[in-house]
Amino acid sequence: MVLEAERWLELRRFRVLRDAGASISEISRETGLNWRTVKKYLENDGPPVPPMAAPRPSRRRQVIEPFVSVIDAWLRAELLLKASVIHERLVESYGFTGNYQRVKLYLQEARPRIAQELGYTPSELARLHRRFEVVPGAQAQVDWGDEGAILAHVGIAKVYSFHMVLSYSRDPFVCFTTSQDLATFWGCHRAAFDHFGGVPGSIVYDRCKTVVRRHVAPGKAVPLHPEAVAFAGHYDFDIDVLAAYRPTGKGRVERQVTIIRDHVLAGRGFSSLTDMDNAFSSWVPIRRRTTHRTHGEVIGVRARRDHAALKPIPARPYLVTDRHLRHVGKDCLIAFEANLYSVPATKVFHRQLVEVRASSATVSLHATVPDTHGVTLLAVHPRALGRGARVVDPAHWQALPDGHTRATTSGGHYPDPADELAARRRRGPGARSLPFLLARPDAAQVEVGYRPLTDYDQLTGTGPFS
Template sequence: MVLDPHRWLELRRFRSLLETGAISLSEVARETGLDRKTVRKYLSAPGPATPPRRSPNGRSKARVIDEFAPLVDSMLRAEILMKAAVIHGRLTAEYGFTGNYQRVKLYVQEARPRIAEELGITPKELAGMHRRFEVIPGAQAQVDWGDEGKVLAHMGIGKVYSFHMTLSYSRDPFCCFTISQDLQTFFDCHRRAFAHFGGVPMTIVYDRTKTVVRRHVAPGDAVPLHPEAVGFAGHYDFDIDVLAAYRPTGKGRVERQVLIVRDHVLSGRSFSSIEEMDAAFAAWVPQRRAQAHRTHQQIIGERAARDHMALKPLPETSYLVAERHLRPVGKDCLVAFGGNLYSVPA
């Protein structure tokens, strides 16, 4: 069996959990609707997993989910927030459904807003409804940017940004400050975060930033990832989890952390350099780790120790990020880039 790329991306997310023993091949097979041998083929092979090639004709199979659509709709009417995995399990166990989980997931993403409208639930109310999720130590981190404005304008620096990575299990924070959000800076901040935590999480959650996503696509379609993001993730052996469109609560842990750092590190202070801002965050981290988090009611530093122990080790060498651009060569043998013209051999 050859998987289409979209299903392979879904299956790839289970690799880290399988390696740590947190889930079995049979459990992955049940979750994805795939044969156990197929799961073993793509997740148990030594070395990094690679996506399967597309079929030559590129045609998609007829959707098995269509004949079960009324049944799925009735489940959503009974519980609007029912998970696609639960619906898939019930369809398979109770109604003889033979399709895969991904098809159910895509249909649920399409049907949930429609059913919510039938029930009189507005999009705003639906967006505000969610089930809290928890992860095992080392399983996930979330990344986000913060715009800190003109805090260094008096030093001739127009705008400052804050890069944040938060470990989802413990809420242990990392932050550093930059004057750019370009590709090299983005992944350099990752390297600094990995050094801060002492390892690499299994999965990192992003929104659809241009340094991770090559272009925007319609909801439900496979997200094309930036080649450098794929290369970086492969080198450090973590999975990229791009949030679905219109999922504002998908990375609430790190978004909350942006506000916390702004209040506790930056508020009411003046700085003369980026280095001073980084030092202020480093001085505040022990205070944060000594606090009990309001959600899990445990000391952040104690859970952070378990988080750090479960992280994957750093590779021996760093990944060199390169930003690539294609430019046409004119008849005058000149290439335009960055507002300048460069000559090339005839």
């Protein structure tokens, strides 16, 4: 068929001869082709149409076809069911032998169709988002990264990375921690503000428990954590909480997590969190010399405008504390995070409710009701690392019995029983002396009466009768 098309293109050049009156035989001799071939192609208006090949069955359709009804039923029940979940269920329950891509390609066709059947908005629209830019100093975005057991060889089981990115310039900050608790989270904010030299106008978060008090239904007002409100009020920035399942709302910091792993952590060994922080600090100048692909400017140049527009940092830092209520034990110890902390015995009683205020470095214990001087603080201890520690101030136990009045004897000298009897009589009837009751010589002086057993037989009538 290709050869025929080439011949047709060649014969088109001689169509002018045909139009000028040349015969088919003359054109055939000129081109060297059979006169029937010349006639066939000169009388047609276009090239020959190749025959359409019969459609071959798709391998993808062959593999997925037996499971189409099952997948469609799942989509009707949950339109946004993930392809990975569908593939997992097919393999586990239905013996599906295809790979994940087969399921994913089918869902690209099936999901819009099912959405149209159910009258839903197409799922493709739900994945779109509006791109936005901000003015200098207006916004930052925050997120956590899980770096796993990168320091397991030095005894640190888990490492997390805290990320803050200025939205205008994409200037980054990262620090590495072993915890994601409340005090650590807001302590990382203070370090970020020092790094940037100021405070942004607002900070974007997802719905983490250190920012959000509890989860609510979509469209409802999100209740913020009291310490988050206090911290934001002290540093004068607004808290912007994203809607649920909308990570694209903080895509700048989401991308930053991957960049740090690729450029700072990948292929390197570290011996401590300080080494990891130093590696980031060494990489920051390289990052600031980079031209960002989105805004098209050098990050460091744009960052100078960003930093200049930030709000000043307050002179007095706000120390966030994680607050909990605990009961006092009989041993004047309070349990917190599987560790024990002491309180003064003279200021508490058993089962008293005490407030624990835990910062990243200390644990302070407060009474729920102030004393006559308006003071609630009972004790302050360094925060224990790990579990099972006992942090005790010896002064807290000074008022408790220490057992120094207890006395024992191992024998040798025993008091005179006559003297003990005289002393007991002086103390009055009913009084008893513990040494008198316990000493064996005293017991030996007690007179015991004896009676024949026949007397008991006669009283009970069970003895032998004569």
